[in-house]
Amino acid sequence: MRIDCHVHGDPAKFEGDPAAYVEECRAGGIDRVVLIMDREICEAALERFGDFVIPVARVPMDDCSSREVEAAIEAGMKGIKFIRPRAPYGDERYWPLYEKIEELGSVAVYHTGYLGFRKREEKPASMEHMRAAQVEIVSRRFPDMKILMSHFGNPWWEEAWKVMWSKANVYADLCGGTAINRSKRMWAETFAPDGELDEKSISKLLFGTDVRYLHNEEHGYAPYIEFHEKLFDMIGLTDEQREAVNSGTAVKLFGLGE
Numbered sequence: 001m002r003i004d005c006h007v008h009g010d011p012a013k014f015e016g017d018p019a020a021y022v023e024e025c026r027a028g029g030i031d032r033v034v035l036i037m038d039r040e041i042c043e044a045a046l047e048r049f050g051d052f053v054i055p056v057a058r059v060p061m062d063d064c065s066s067r068e069v070e071a072a073i074e075a076g077m078k079g080i081k082f083i084r085p086r087a088p089y090g091d092e093r094y095w096p097l098y099e100k101i102e103e104l105g106s107v108a109v110y111h112t113g114y115l116g117f118r119k120r121e122e123k124p125a126s127m128e129h130m131r132a133a134q135v136e137i138v139s140r141r142f143p144d145m146k147i148l149m150s151h152f153g154n155p156w157w158e159e160a161w162k163v164m165w166s167k168a169n170v171y172a173d174l175c176g177g178t179a180i181n182r183s184k185r186m187w188a189e190t191f192a193p194d195g196e197l198d199e200k201s202i203s204k205l206l207f208g209t210d211v212r213y214l215h216n217e218e219h220g221y222a223p224y225i226e227f228h229e230k231l232f233d234m235i236g237l238t239d240e241q242r243e244a245v246n247s248g249t250a251v252k253l254f255g256l257g258e
Contacts, residue, residue: 002246005206006175007033009214011045022052066100078254079107084125090137102145113154132160139167154178164204175208180227192235
């Protein structure tokens, strides 16, 4: 089984049979997806695509209350996505949001690193605010909150690796251009330095793409599956370890077996 732990998409733009679409994705190697969108879109996707969708609500963290976070989780969201903060992630102004996520046993998903948007921004968000180093601050203040860092801190990969490796409650993915636009040798050295597999590091990694689903265009996940499988071959993962990266760790992190 393979769970894509970072996707986007809007079911309002989908035309066709949802069941057939899910069957097509599963035939292509994707069994379920973690959909990261506004709560209303996630709820609509659940309505149309059922348990193919694992919903994570994206919230405007500077204008969101802990009550809104609580309401989203109580409505069935499996996590809360944070991006574009006006202050660094570790700033105390955000602590009430994190406290609620920790209290409810949910997952905080953080965008880490640069933003790939190309349009003019009147008030550009600082990528410095979204470094893995800021997530590290959060992880020490909220050690019982489950954290997933998207994009492996790109371009601060070593920093993201250290945070993921050293903090028991922090996980990461290589989604977006982070992985497939860089050498597999670089990532092999990250997870298997000098050819020796670091089992602790690989146990904190989740499969993800950052592509769009729930639409009628050609699927974009195949290159990511190919990249990860070749990386797994290079570092010598066992079938059990592959299964953990592809789905098992996500099942545990998002409480899907509960």
